[in-house]
Structure formats: C-alpha cells, structure tokens
Amino acid sequence: MHRIALSTARAPVAAAAAAAYYGSRPREAACDPQLVPHPERHDRRGELLFGVPKKGRLHEKIVGMLKGAGLEYKREARLDIAHCRDLPVSLVFLPAADIATYVGEGDVDMGITGEDIIAESEVDVIELMRLGMGKCRLSVQAPAGSTQDPRQLAGKRVVTSFPVLTKKYFAGLETGAETKVKCISGSVEASCGLGLADGIVDLVETGTTMRAAGLEEVSVIMHTETVLIANPHSHHKELIELLRKRISGFITASRYMMVTYNVPRHLLHVARQITPGKKSPSIQPLEDEAWVAVSALVEKSKAATIMDSLEAAGATDILLSAIHSSRMGD
Ligand SMILES: Nc1ncnc2c1ncn2[C@@H]1O[C@H](COP(=O)(O)OP(=O)(O)OP(=O)(O)O)[C@@H](O)[C@H]1O
Numbered sequence: 508m509h510r511i512a513l514s515t516a517r518a519p520v521a522a523a524a525a526a527a528y529y530g531s532r533p534r535e536a537a538c539d540p541q542l543v544p545h546p547e548r549h550d551r552r553g554e555l556l557f558g559v560p561k562k563g564r565l566h567e568k569i570v571g572m573l574k575g576a577g578l579e580y581k582r583e584a585r586l587d588i589a590h591c592r593d594l595p596v597s598l599v600f601l602p603a604a605d606i607a608t609y610v611g612e613g614d615v616d617m618g619i620t621g622e623d624i625i626a627e628s629e630v631d632v633i634e635l636m637r638l639g640m641g642k643c644r645l646s647v648q649a650p651a652g653s654t655q656d657p658r659q660l661a662g663k664r665v666v667t668s669f670p671v672l673t674k675k676y677f678a679g680l681e682t683g684a685e686t687k688v689k690c691i692s693g694s695v696e697a698s699c700g701l702g703l704a705d706g707i708v709d710l711v712e713t714g715t716t717m718r719a720a721g722l723e724e725v726s727v728i729m730h731t732e733t734v735l736i737a738n739p740h741s742h743h744k745e746l747i748e749l750l751r752k753r754i755s756g757f758i759t760a761s762r763y764m765m766v767t768y769n770v771p772r773h774l775l776h777v778a779r780q781i782t783p784g785k786k787s788p789s790i791q792p793l794e795d796e797a798w799v800a801v802s803a804l805v806e807k808s809k810a811a812t813i814m815d816s817l818e819a820a821g822a823t824d825i826l827l828s829a830i831h832s833s834r835m836g837d
C-alpha cells in the first residue's frame with residue numbers, strides 16, 4: 508500500500524448519487540422537502556461509492572474487470588450511477604481525470620484512475636493495487652530536431668493537460684523567466700504545429716501520436732499505470748478490502764490458465780519440471796497404475812510453449828482451461 512499526498516473535506520458526489528436515486532422514484536418523492544438530496548443521504552443508505560471512468564480507453568477494460576470480479580449491476584441509459592445487485596456498492600461513472608479528486612476530497616470511497624492523474628490532482632488517496640493496464644509515460648516533447656535538452660524549453664511556451672506536474676517539472680529547470688504553461692484539454696500534440704507552443708507535456712505509449720505530429724521525446728517526467736485507489740477517510744474499510752481481494756483475484760486469474768494432462772508415472776519427474784504450478788502441481792493416480800493425471804497453473808503467455816514441451820515429454824490428453832476468478836493471494 509502506498510500513500511500519496513494530502514487531503515481535506517468531502518464533496519457532494521452524494522448529491523449526484525441521490526439525484527439518480529430519486530430519479531427512479533415518483534416525481535412527488537423527488538419534490539418532497541423531507542427527501543431533498545443532501546450529502547448524508549448516501550451514507551444513510553450505507554453504500555460504498557466506487558468511481559469508474561465513464562468513457563475513453565480505460566472504460567471498457569475496467570467494466571470487464573469489475574464484472575469479472577463479480578460486481579453485477581445494471582446501468583440505466585444516461586444515468587451515471589449504477590447500484591450493484593449483491594453488495595452495498597454503487598458505481599459512479601465519472602471522467603477519468605476527476606476520479607482522484609472525488610476519492611481524495613469527496614464522498615467517493617474507491618476509484619480507478621491513472622497514477623498521472625493522482626499526481627496531477629495533488630490529493631491524498633491510498634493506492635491499493637496496480638491494475639496492469641494504462642501503462643504509459645508523461646513526457647516532455649518538442650518538434651523533431653529542435654532540442655534534446657528540456658532546459659532549453661524552460662521559460663518558453665509549454666502546452667499540456669497536466670499543468671501542475673508541468674509547472675513543477677520546469678520550476679526545477681528554470682534559471683530565468685518562468686515557463687509559460689498553458690492547459691488545454693486534449694489533442695495537445697497539435698499545439699506546436701499550430702503555433703501555440705514551443706514544446707508540450709503529454710502521455711506517450713507507443714509514440715505513434717507524437718511522431719505523427721512531428722514531435723520527439725525530450726525527457727520523461729513520470730511513468731504511470733492504472734491503479735485502484737481508496738479514500739483514506741472512508742467508513743467502508745472492510746468492503747474496500749473485500750473489493751480489493753475480488754479484483755486482485757480476477758487479475759491473477761486472468762494471468763493464469765489451468766493445464767491438465769496424463770503422463771506415464773516414470774516420466775512424472777520430467778513433466779513436473781515443465782509444470783511446477785504456483786505452489787506445486789496436483790497429481791492424481793489413475794485406474795492404470797502406470798499413469799497419473801496432473802493439473803497445474805501456468806502463465807497464459809507461456810501456455811502454448813508448455814503444452815508443446817509436455818507433449819514432447821510423453822504427456823497425453825493435454826487440456827488447457829481458462830480460470831474466471833481466483834483467491835490465490837497476491
Ligand atoms: N496512450 C495511452 N496509453 C496508455 N494509457 C493511457 C494512454 N493515454 C491515456 N492513458 C491513461 O488513461 C488515462 C485517461 O486517459 P484520457 O484522459 O486521455 O482519457 P481517454 O481514455 O482518452 O478518454 P477521453 O475521451 O475522456 O479523453 C490517462 O490519465 C492515463 O493514465
């Protein structure tokens with residue numbers, strides 16, 4: 508567990524949650540002064556609020572992951588909140604860039620977002636787990652051939668969607684004038700070509716966007732990945748831990764597959780070396796005493812090679828199956 512920066516108050520996400528809640532009730536109920544949404548409403552219902560990116564590159568993967576972790580919910584069209592069926596959890600669909608702020612300073616108990624956004628938002632959240640997706644880096648970029656030294660951009664015009672991190676980075680390089688950092692919301696890579704910037708700070712994964720815009724990487728500010736975060740002031744510590752374990756179980760399961768095969772007993776020592784399993788393989792005797800059945804976890808990325816090796820070692824009836832979830836420990 509890793510703690511990031513500092514925090515304070517609670518913000519009214521619960522109002523949105525409550526609005527959605529009353530939206531599904533008769534109109535009179537929504538107008539009843541006794542039932543006017545207020546920040547405590549959600550606490551009273553006792554539900555954990557879980558912030559999920561509402562669109563963009565992280566959305567589909569995260570929704571798939573939450574379903575794989577057993578969070579069953581139905582999201583009504585146009586509603587940004589969905590109540591889970593079997594757990595006192597509501598998913599709140601928010602812009603990825605705002606989730607860290609809601610978790611650090613609002614009523615949202617947990618969330619999923621990038622480490623870049625957490626750093627930019629300067630909030631106090633608990634990083635529970637890396638999710639192995641959204642891996643990229645935040646880099647200083649400049650028109651190809653113009654400079655290889657970020658100090659040459661200090662004091663000049665730099666455009667970005669990460670003004671806090673950009674200002675901090677260039678503040679450490681400035682010897683004279685302050686860098687003129689301008690914030691725009693997207694397509695930052697266009698800003699040098701359109702005469703707005705001398706350099707930019709933007710995310711790079713494959714480098715395709717950067718190169719297509721005629722830019723090159725000058726320096727890396729930070730590496731980032733998508734993470735599961737929690738509000739340090741949440742009252743739902745046990746539920747947070749339950750969800751963390753479920754998500755961790757799903758992620759581990761998605762990295763492994765189960766291989767089962769039969770092998771002559773006298774060749775078992777060879778097969779065991781090929782499939783040592785996570786702790787050890789499970790071995791069952793067969794009717795024919797000369798044979799045993801083996802099952803073992805294998806990494807998905809190595810499964811095909813392992814099957815080739817097992818066959819070459821004399822194993823037969825080799826089957827590979829997917830694992831949908833797990834509790835294996837971290
Ligand atoms: N090219 C990329 N490769 C990997 N991860 C990325 C990439 N671009 C962005 N991310 C991660 O996804 C997060 C959200 O990205 P971003 O704010 O660009 O949203 P988006 O998915 O493009 O949707 P939107 O349409 O709202 O801009 C980033 O903060 C970063 O952590």
Ligand SMILES: O=P(O)(O)OC[C@H]1O[C@H](OP(=O)(O)OP(=O)(O)O)[C@H](O)[C@@H]1O
Pocket residue numbers: 564692693694695696709710711712713714715716717
């Ligand atoms: O190195 P690459 O693989 O090309 O990825 C990097 C691009 O991905 C992100 O943009 P996105 O596609 O989210 O669009 P945006 O510029 O509108 O945010 C990021 O802002 C870069 O522009």
